[in-house]
Amino acid sequence: MISVICCTKREEFIDNIFENYLKQRVQRKELIIILNHEKMNIEKWREKSRPYKNISVYEMYNHTLGECLNFGVRLSKYDTFAKLDDDDYYSPNYLKNQIHAMRKWNADIVCKKTVYMYFKDKDKFALHLAYDNRNTFLNQPPWGVKGSTLVIKKSVWQIVKFLDVNISEDFEFLKKCKSHNYKIFITNEHDYICLRRSENNHTWKISNQLLLEHSKAKSKSFGPPKRFIASKNKIAVKAGKMFHHLRTPSKHIALTFDDGPDPRHTPLILDLLKQFGAKATFFVVGKQVAKYPELAQRIVAEGHDIGNHTYHHPNLAQLSPSQIYQELLDTEQLIQRTTGKKTRIFRPPYLSKNNQVLQIVNELGYKTIMCSVDTFDYNPVGVNDIMKTVMSACNKGEIVLLHDSGGDRSQTVKAVGIILENLQHIGYQCVSVSELLDIHKKST
Numbered sequence: 540m541i542s543v544i545c546c547t548k549r550e551e552f553i554d555n556i557f558e559n560y561l562k563q564r565v566q567r568k569e570l571i572i573i574l575n576h577e578k579m580n581i582e583k584w585r586e587k588s589r590p591y592k593n594i595s596v597y598e599m600y601n602h603t604l605g606e607c608l609n610f611g612v613r614l615s616k617y618d619t620f621a622k623l624d625d626d627d628y629y630s631p632n633y634l635k636n637q638i639h640a641m642r643k644w645n646a647d648i649v650c651k652k653t654v655y656m657y658f659k660d661k662d663k664f665a666l667h668l669a670y671d672n673r674n675t676f677l678n679q680p681p682w683g684v685k686g687s688t689l690v691i692k693k694s695v696w697q698i699v700k701f702l703d704v705n706i707s708e709d710f711e712f713l714k715k716c717k718s719h720n721y722k723i724f725i726t727n728e729h730d731y732i733c734l735r736r737s738e739n740n741h742t743w744k745i746s747n748q749l750l751l752e753h754s755k756a757k758s759k760s761f762g763p764p765k766r767f768i769a770s771k772n773k774i775a776v777k778a779g780k781m782f783h784h785l786r787t788p789s790k791h792i793a794l795t796f797d798d799g800p801d802p803r804h805t806p807l808i809l810d811l812l813k814q815f816g817a818k819a820t821f822f823v824v825g826k827q828v829a830k831y832p833e834l835a836q837r838i839v840a841e842g843h844d845i846g847n848h849t850y851h852h853p854n855l856a857q858l859s860p861s862q863i864y865q866e867l868l869d870t871e872q873l874i875q876r877t878t879g880k881k882t883r884i885f886r887p888p889y890l891s892k893n894n895q896v897l898q899i900v901n902e903l904g905y906k907t908i909m910c911s912v913d914t915f916d917y918n919p920v921g922v923n924d925i926m927k928t929v930m931s932a933c934n935k936g937e938i939v940l941l942h943d944s945g946g947d948r949s950q951t952v953k954a955v956g957i958i959l960e961n962l963q964h965i966g967y968q969c970v971s972v973s974e975l976l977d978i979h980k981k982s983t
Contacts, residue, residue: 540567541634541690542615546607547625548576553587554861559629560594561864562903565638566872569593570623571614573607576600591865605701605708612696620696622709624687628657630730631868631903637690637726644676646724647695648716651688652677653725655732656754658747665754666728677723681713684723688731689713695721781897784911785979787936790967793975794939794955795820795910797848797886800827800834801944807952808943809841815959817969819843822886822908825850825870827944832877839878844971846884846908847871856893863899871903884908884972908972910940916951917942925954930961936979938972 543563545556560570570593574581577600588594595614599607612620619641621634641649653668668683677684686709699715701708713723735747785793799805799821812819821838823845828835838845849855849866850873858866867885874882885905887896892907900907912932914925929939941951962969970978 540565540617541638542617542620543568543570543623544608544611544620545623545625546573546575546604549625550579552625553584556625557587557861558864559623561861562631562868563634564631565634569616571611572596573611574598575602575607603703604705605703608701618693620691620693622686622689627687627734628732633730636730640724640726641690644724647692647721648723649690649726650723651685651726651728651731652683653728654685655728656735656750657732658735665751667750667754669755673725673727675725677725681710684713685733781907781909783909784938785936785975787978788982790935791970791975791978792933792937792962792967793820793972794941794969795822795972796941796943797822798824798852798942799944800831802831804943804948804952805834808955809837811956811959813841815963817959818971819969820846820972822846822848824848824852825873828873828877835877839880844884844973845874845878845880845882846886847882847905848886849888852888854889854891855887855896856891860895860899863896867903908938910938912937912939914941917945922950922953925951926957929958936975
């Protein structure tokens, strides 16, 4: 769907490049990285890219930025490409939003003029070119367009190439595109931040003071860029926001099953849930969904919740940000392709998390669901112990953790039948986590 091209001569932004790319909610994408300085360690970059089949790294020393961009476009395999800067912040929906605007308005190029800027030396956010129009076509010379936000149809590039220069290659490109009557659409500022560090550290040679003078809505920083962008979109991005128990006025409880789907146990559990008219939540592992897509489809078709439990079931607290994004988004996209369901609930494997994990999870718009009752059914505790653990802790709004995969779960299957019967007998209704969240919200 889209090729992303990033030219860089700064080793220190390797993690930022990978994270910005990997978190993009676009299913078919590739990243072409072009190293543009002879002192850069290409082996380091290739080693980092090795786990990702859609990321490639090249070196082009002693070449202009325009030459590097043209080289990257020639290598690209999709009909649309995006220019990505190495040091800025792109939200998870950035490319998705740009592509949507391109299709909706039948534009040849989409980009931004008005953008949020973060001035690191002053610890301030500001809205640059705040009075310019957005969500409209560009009907004037492309002054102020941010080259780091260009998304371009490859057919345009077939006619108009980037100039062989290091500065203003994007401005000259757009100016020539205007002369060819290509349609350039300006999107809004809500999914991107231009990060300004020291003034000597940018291709765009302009003083931070001058940029501030042409900006408004100046404010002191209140956290990382992802939190600032989230606040503008009314999304909570606070590390530590988790749900263990959801207080409700009524007798509702949520049974949740981790690590599936599994062909031995998941169908039996689904049969029991249907028998008792109960709903549950299945936190699925991506590699299991890939093996047994029909079970994931059945979970959704029968009205149960499906949640993200990562692709390979790693301990996320031990992974890098790039690896965390990959685990979550690979699973998210697989679930959507397989079931048509967009899930926004997540449970970390082993219930293991740290601030970094929670910040990324919340940046992606997930609610982190823990549990208030852990049955420890991954151990050979026995049917009666599983049943007693649930029933002795049974209160309104409990979230119960069980497993439908990861080993022999026959004791869990037997216990679930008894639990459902007992819960029904004492007037409890088993609902999905999403429904429990709704009941909790309405009652508070």
